[in-house]
């Protein structure tokens with residue numbers, strides 16, 4: 001049984017796979033070891049752990065020690081790579097790319113032989129374009145929803161508002177409306193830009209993942225929601241690397 005871990009800046013997603021079958025899964029927080037409780041019953045069946053993380057080095061080491069308390073199985077951290085099975089990273093310095101982006105892109109590339117856009121709406125939003133030939137054409141990094149809400153709350157003295165998940169993009173008539181509608185309006189504009197890029201580059205599909213995936217779809221993103229895209233790519237890569 002293999003434990004797959006996607007440790008992002010906000011949340012940790014885990015999944016237990018056994019020969020291609022999902023045995024169990026969960027979401028937790030890296031700083032709160034409670035997430036490990038759900039794994040207790042399976043601990044002695046874990047034969048290996050594969051991790052994709054964008055957390056700081058300090059938090060990565062904390063994660064490594066949490067995992068060492070759970071299991072003595074080997075823990076493998078996977079990072080962005082220059083290329084794999086026909087997918088070519090467009091970064092000149094691949095080590096600088098977030099592991100989650102590479103793993104999501106790899107899963108997308110393996111499930112489609114056509115050009116694809118990968119959107120990860122997490123703490124930050126990332127957008128990456130991959131051509132039909134597997135060339136990573138580049139991407140974008142933007143602040144995510146909670147990050148934008150936080151910055152408005154902390155960096156402006158007189159913006160008092162109640163954040164809501166409203167998808168209303170009409171002009172607001174109160175501070176709360178102006179903020180919430182503004183964030184929806186901004187996201188809808190981003191969705192329009194993604195559609196333009198996808199058309200221009202001749203990509204055939206958009207895959208969206210991350211905690212705010214449904215919000216993007218709600219704001220018009222024409223995409224297939226793939227909730228575990230990072231874990232899917234991580235699983236494929238770890239499997240390939242373990243093959244003799």
Ligand SMILES: Nc1ncnc2c1ncn2[C@@H]1O[C@H](COP(=O)(O)OP(=O)(O)O)[C@@H](O)[C@H]1O
Nearest residue numbers: 008009010011121122123144145146210211212
């Ligand atoms: N239950 C939840 N807890 C925290 N964030 C959530 C939750 N549901 C949706 N979200 C949204 O998901 C985003 C974080 O997405 P996630 O994919 O978990 O991020 P990361 O991979 O960076 O940890 C937040 O910006 C938030 O708006």
Ligand SMILES: CC(C)(COP(=O)(O)O)[C@@H](O)C(=O)NCCC(=O)O
Nearest residue numbers: 008009054096097098122123124141
């Ligand atoms: C852009 C990210 C912060 C997104 O992470 P997330 O929101 O999923 O936690 C992460 O992929 C990252 O730290 N990237 C490093 C910089 C780069 O990809 O170029």
Ligand SMILES: [K+]
Nearest residue numbers: 120122124126
């Ligand atoms: K992200």
